[in-house]
Amino acid sequence: NSDTGGDAGTGGDDKLVLGFSQVGAESGWRTANTTSVKEAAAEAGIELKFDDAQQKQENQIKAIRNFIQQKVDVIAFSPVVESGWDTVLKEAKDAGIPVILTDRAVDSADKSLYKTFLGSDFVKEGRLAGEWLVEETKSATGPVNIVELQGTTGSAPANDRKKGFGEAIAANPNLKIIASQSGDFTRAGGKAVMEQFLKANPKIDVLFAHNDDMGLGALEAITAAGKVPGKDIKIITVDAVKDGMQALADGKFNFIAECSPLLGPQLMDLAKKVHAGEEVPPRIETEETTFTQQTAKEALPTRKY
C-alpha cells in the first residue's frame, strides 16, 4: 500500500484530516493498534486527530461529535460496544462525513451510516481455535476436558470468541468445557483463575484463553503446579502478540489464532478512498492467520509487535 506515499495531501491546508477515536490503551494489543494507525497516518500524509475514549462509549460518542464540529474529512473509530451508535452516526452522515469502523463492528440496521468495516472477526477467531482443537483431538477416545479463560465479562471479544469456540467444538462430543471463568484479559487474572482450575480439576487436557496475556499468566500457574504446559495441558490462545508467539515457539503454547492490530495502512488507504468518493466493500477483514508451534518459529523473527 505504498502507492499512497506521494499523494496530493502535501499541499498544506488541504491535507486530509482523519478523526480517529480509539477504545483506550487497555492492552498491549490496543497500543500496537494505536501505534500502527499513527505511523500509517504520518506515512500517508494524513492529519490525524486522535482521541482516547478510555473504554467508555460515552466518551467515544462525545469525541465523534467533536470531530463533526471540527469538520474532519473522515471519521474512524473502534467501537467500545456494538450497539448504540445510530444517533451520532446519523449526525455524521448529515454533516457529510464518511465513517469507517475498525476492529469491532456495530449492529446498526441502517448500513448506510458507515462506509465500511475494517477488522477481525472475533467469532471466527474462536472458531479457528475450536476447529484446530477438533482436528487435533480427532483420534481421542475418552473425554477431553477443556477449561476456558474468558475475557472481561460482557466485552465483545469475550462474548464472540466464546461463541465461535463453542460452535466449533460442538463437532466432537468428546470435547467438554468443564470450567469457564473470566480472567479479565490480564496475566494476573489468568494466573489466579488457572491456579484454582488446577486445584479443582485433576484432569485438564486443554486450556482455551481468550487472549495471549491470560494464557501467559496461566502458564505460570501450570508450571507451579508441576505440570508441563503444551504437553500435559494443551494451550490455545488468541492474538499472537510477541510474548505469546515466543511461548508458542518455545513449545509452551500449542496454537494461536491471530488477531492483528496492524490496521493502520489499510485504514489510511480506505480513508483516502472514501474521501475521494470511491466505492469500497462494506466489510474488509484484516489479513490474519493462525500459528502453530512450527509456523511460529518461522514467523517470530519478523513480528512487529
Add this chain to the structure above:
Amino acid sequence: MSDTRPVLTMTAISKFFPGVRALDGVDFRLFPGEVHALMGENGAGKSTLIKVLTGVYGHDTGAITLDGQPVSFSGPMEATEAGVSTVYQEVNLCPNLSVAENIFIGRQPRRLGAVRWRDMRRRASALLARLNLDLDVGELLGNQSLAVQQMVAIARAVDVQARVLILDEPTSSLDADEVKQLMRIMRQLRDEGIAIVFVTHFLDQVYEIADRITVLRNGRLVGEYPTAELPQLALVEKMIGKELDALERLDEQAGRDLAAVETGTPVVEATDLGKAGSVEPFSLTIHRGEVVGMAGLLGSGRTEAARLFFGADRADRGRLAVDGRPVSIRGPIAAIERNIAFCSENRRTEGLVGELSVRENIILALQAARGWLRPVPRRRQDELVQRYIEALSIRPADPEMPVRNLSGGNQQKVVLARWLITEPRLLILDEPTRGIDIGAKAEIQRLVVQLSDGGMAVLFISAELEEVLRLSHKVAVMRDRQLVTELANDDSLDADRIMRVIAGGAEQKDGTRHE
C-alpha cells in the same frame, strides 16, 4: 401548686450505659406554670434524664406520662411535636446554616410548600430582639460566638408553642446581662402556664427563678423540694452528699494575699500584640505566680486575645516576649515548647478527641511534646492519669472510658488535666469552670490558687466576675475587642467597678462586630 395535675411525670426511670448506671429509679414531676430546677453534680444524670425524656435514649425501666397519657418518644422530633421543647447541653445547632434558619428549620413559614425566606428572617430578627440580641440573622451560625449560639438555641426552643420547655445549662456561656434577658423570658413563659425544667450550676440563678428543685446524686433521686424550703447550704449538701462545706472553702480563698506577687522579669509580656479583624493591639504582662483575670462582655475578644498568646491564631502585629526574650509564636507547638498551655473554652471542637479514652486525652499534649518516638511509658501514664482523676475527681474514674461518654463537666476536667500534667509556666484558662458543678468549681479554683502559689502564671478568663475577683491579682478588661484597662485587684475593686468599666461603651454589643 400541687393541687393541679402534673403536666409531666417520670417514674422509676433507669438507664444503663455499658459499665455505668446513669439513672437508677429516678422519679420526676413537673407542673404547669413552674420553673423546676434540676440539680446535681457533674455526672449526676441530669442530661441523661432529659435525653431519656425526649427519646434521645431509650430507658431500661420506668414510665413517662405527658398530660396523664403514657408516652414514649422515639426521638426529639416526636417530643417536639408533643410539645416538649428542649435546649440540650452543648449547643446543638447547625453551624453551616444561617441564624434565622437555625431558629426555624423544621417549621419554616411556607406558602404552597415553598419556604418563605424573607418572612423567616423577619420573624427571626424579631424573636432575637426579644432576647435583646441584634445581629444579622442571615449570617452563618458558625461565625457567631458560643454565647450567641446559645441564645439562638434558646430562641429556637422558646419560639415553639410548647407546654414543656427544657433548658440544660443554658446560662453556662452567657454573661450577666444575657442571663437577665433569659430570666425575663422564662418568667414570662412561666406566667403563660408553660412548665420549665432548668438545669444549671449557678445557685444564685436557681434561687432567683426556680419554684421547685429536684436533686439528683449519682443517678439516684435525692428528693424534690420547694425552693423556699431548701436553704442554699442544704442544697449543696444534698448535691454533694456529705457535709463538706464547699461554699465555705470558696470564701477561704477569697482571703488570700493578693499582694504577694513577684515582680522582676515577666513570664510573658505582650507588646502591641494584635490581629487585624480580630483583636486590637494590646499590651499585657503576666508574672510568675500571678493570676491575671480577663473580664468583658461576650464577644469582647477575650478568647481571641488568649489565642494569640498560644499561637492558636497567629498575631500579625506586635511582639511577644517570654522570660524577657522576644519570641515568635507561630503555632501551638512553639507555645507549648515555651511551656504555655491553653485550655480552650470550646471543649467539644477544640479540646477533646471524643473517641479516645480519658487516659489518652489527658496524656495527649504531654505525648505531643515528647514526640511520637518517645511514648510515655504506660506505667507513668497510668500514674499521672490516676493522680489527676483523683485530684479533679473525674467521674466515672475509669481511665479507659471513651471521653465522649463523660458528662459535660467531667469532660472539662479532662481538658484541664491534659494541660496540668505538662506543668506549664503560663496556663491560659478560657472559661474553665463553665458547666462545672459547685464542688468541682471550688476544686478548680483551689487548684488555680495552689498553682499560682507554686509559681505558675495564669491567665484566667471567666464570665463570672466574682470568680475573677476571687482569684486574680489584676484584672484586664476588654471591650469591643480592645483591652481597655488593667485594674489591680486591691480592696477597692469590686464587681460593680468592673461592670462600670465594661459598660463604658456597652451600647455596641456583640453581634455587631463588623467594620
Add this chain to the structure above:
Amino acid sequence: MGSWRRGLPAVTGHRLFWPVVVLVLLLAANVVYRPSFLAVEVKNGHLYGSLVDIVRLSAPLILVALGMTLVIATGGIDLSVGSVVAVSGAMACLHISRQPDQNNLGGVLVALAMAVGIALLLGIWNGTLVAVIGIQPIIATLILMVAGRGLAQLITSGQIITVNSDPYRMIGVGHVLTLPFAIVLALAVTLLVAVLTRRTALGMIIEAVGGNSEASRLAGIRARRIKLLVYVVSAVCAAVAGFMMTANVSSADGNAAGLWVELDAILAVVIGGTSLAGGRFYLGGTVVGALLIQTLTTSVYAMNIDPQTALLFKAMVVIAVCLIQAPAFRAKFWRRRTSAGSPAAPAGEQRKEQVAA
C-alpha cells in the same frame, strides 16, 4: 463451664468475631464444593494448596490496606493506591528489563529503590494536596488515580513489560522456608507498621488527628505532618504491593496492575472495624478483612461461579458481612430472639451518641 459462659459474649462481641465467622463460612462452603480445598501439600519443597494461594494473593492487598488504614484513621482516603501500584511496578520492571543481566541482584535492588523513590514522591504529592493545600482527600487522590495510570502507561509505553529476573520473581512467587516469600514480606510489613504505630505513640497521635484534627493541633500535635506522613506510608505500601503483583506474573501492565485495588482495600479496612470517619484504627482487623476479600475472589474461581453472577455473589457477601457486624443490626436481631430490654440493646444507641460528644 461458668467461665465459658461468661467468656462467650466477650468472644461474640469482639470486633473481629463476625468477619472471622464469615471467613470460616466461606472456607466451609468451598470445602463442601470441593472437599480437598483445605488440603495443603508440600510440592518441590514448597507449600501448595488453595489456602496458601489465598494468603499469598492477599499479601499485596494486605499491604495496600495497611497503608489505607492509616490514611482512613486520619479521616482521609486514598484512591490513588491502584495507580501507585501500577507506576511502581512499571518503574521496577522497566528498569530491570533494561539491564543486560536481569538476574543481577544489584540491578534489581536499584530498580526497587527507584520505584520506591517515585512512590515516595507520589505520596508526598498526595499528602501535600491534602495536608498543605487542604483539598478534600477523595478529590486530591482522584487526581493521581487518573493521572497515575497515565504515568504508568507512559513508563511502559502502553505495552506489557515482561521481565525475566529470578530475584524479582522471588518477590511474587519465591519461597523462604517453604513459605511463599510474599506472605513473609506482608507479615513483616504488618509487624513493622504495628510496631511503629503501637509501640510508639504514633498510633495514638494518628487517631487523635483523625478524631479531632483541630483539638490535636491545639494539643501540640503537628497534624499536617501526620497527615502527610500517612499518605507517604500508603504510597510506599502500595509500591511494595506493586512489586508483588508484577513479580507474580513477571510483567508490568500499566493498565491492569492494581485496577480497583483501592475499593478492595477500603472494604478490607472497613470490614476490619476502622471507621471511614477517622479515629480508631485496627490493623489486625484490616488483615482479616483483606483475607476475607481475597477468599471471596478466590471462591468465585474455586467454586466456578458463573462470571455473569460473580458480582452479585460478591455484593451479597459484602453486605452480609457488614450487616451482621453492625451493632445496630445485631441489636435489632438479638432483641427479637431474647427478651426485650436485654443489656445488648443499647449498643445501637451508644453509637448514635458518638457524634454527639
Add this chain to the structure above:
Amino acid sequence: MSTTQLSERLHGATRWRLPRRQLPVLVSLGLLLVMYGIGVSQYRAFSNIQVIFNVFIDNGFLLVVAVGMTFVILTGGIDLSVGSVVAMTAMVSAALLRDGLPPALVLLIALLIGPTLGFVMGCVIHFFEIQPFIVTLAGMFFARGLCTWISSSSIPITDGFWTSAAQERIRIGDNFVTVSVLITLVVVAVAAYTLAYTRLGRNVYAIGGNQQSALLMGLPVGRTRIAVYTISGLCSAIGGILLSFYTLSGAPLIAVGMELDAIAAVVIGGTLLIGGAGYVLGTVLGVLVLGVIQTLITFDGTLNSWWTKIVIGGLLFAFIVLQRLLGFRKKSFSTR
C-alpha cells in the same frame, strides 16, 4: 435557585459584602469561562455555539446523576452505586423493550428500580448504621452484577418512542439540542428548587451541617437520609434512561466509573464532601468543567492515550488548586 437566592441576598444586605457562601461557585464559574476562552482562542471550531450545546447533550446524563449525588453529598454521605444503577436502568429498559413491552410501561419500571434500590440502601444506612461508602459499594456490585446477569452483551433498542426521543433535534437557530437536554434542565431546576425552598431540602443541609444536632433539633433525620438515597437512585434511573436515549442500547459495561465523575463534578462545583454546603448550580458548573476539559482534549487531537489521562489529571489539579486558592474559605464553622 442559587441565583435567585443570591440576588435576593445581595439586595437584602444593606452594605455590599462578598457572598462568602457562594464564593466557590463563583470561582468555578470564573475558571470555567477562562477555560472556555482558552479553547476558543486555540481552536476555531470551538467558538461554535453547538460546542456548548454538545457539552450539554453529551453530559446530560452525568449532570442528572451528579445532581442526585449532590443531595447525598450535602448530607455528608456518598453514593458509589450511581454508575451501576445507570447501566442497570439502561439494561433493563433495553431488555424489556426487546421483549416487546410497551414503552410507557418500560419507562415506569425502569424509573422505579433505581429509587427502590436507593431506598433500600438508605434504609440499611440509616437503620443499621453502616457507612454509606460500604452500603453503596455493595449496591454498586449488585447493580453491575444484575447488568451482566441480564445479558453479557449489549442489547440494541429499536423501539420507536426511544429512537424518536433520541434523535429528535430541537432547533435553536442553526444549532440544536436534544430532548435529553430539556429533561436535564428540568431535573436541575426541580432539584435546585427542592434544596432551596422545601423543608426536605433545608433538612438535607442541616444534616450535613451536624447530624446529631439535626436529630436533637427534632428534624426527621432518618426520613431525610433515606430520601436522599432514594432521590439519588431516582436521578440515576433518569440518567439511565437518558443514557439509553443517548446510546439507544443497554450495555453491561457502560458507565463504569461514572460515580467518580459525578463526585468530582459535585466537588469541583464547590460542594463540601463533609456535607452541609453547596449548590446544584455548582454541580452544573462542575459537570461543564469536566465536559469542557474533555472537549479541549478531543479538539487538540494529538494526545496520546496516556498523555490524555495525565492531562486530565493535570487540568483537574489546576482547577481545584485555583479554586481552592481563589475561593479560600475560612475554616470557619467547627468541624463535627
